[in-house]
Amino acid sequence: MGKNDFLTPKAIANRIKAKGLQMLRWYCQMCQKQCRDENGFKCHCMSESHQRQMLIFGENPNRIVEGLL
Ligand SMILES: [Zn+2]
Incomplete structure (x- = not known):
């Protein structure tokens, strides 16, 4: 243990x-x-792109999850 650690x-x-x-x-x-x-x-x-993504996710969660996987 020293300063070189x-x-x-x-x-x-x-x-x-x-x-x-x-x-x-x-x-x-x-x-x-x-x-x-x-x-x-x-x-x-709070950005527009995130809010839009939220809407898409809310409408079609399965598709988004499949897309991520
Ligand atoms: Zn986001």
Whole structure:
């Protein structure tokens, strides 16, 4: 344990993993859109494209789910 731990492969992998989780946190699966942060995600949820996607999903959920899979 020392200050060089920051550069070990394990430490780097942990940072990448943490960053990945943080990114997935603000991912809109319905629109398949990645948002930068909470504010960006909120903005996206109020955006026209997201609302339209919501309507499409509400009308035809099965088709959208199949499309995602
Ligand atoms: Zn969306």
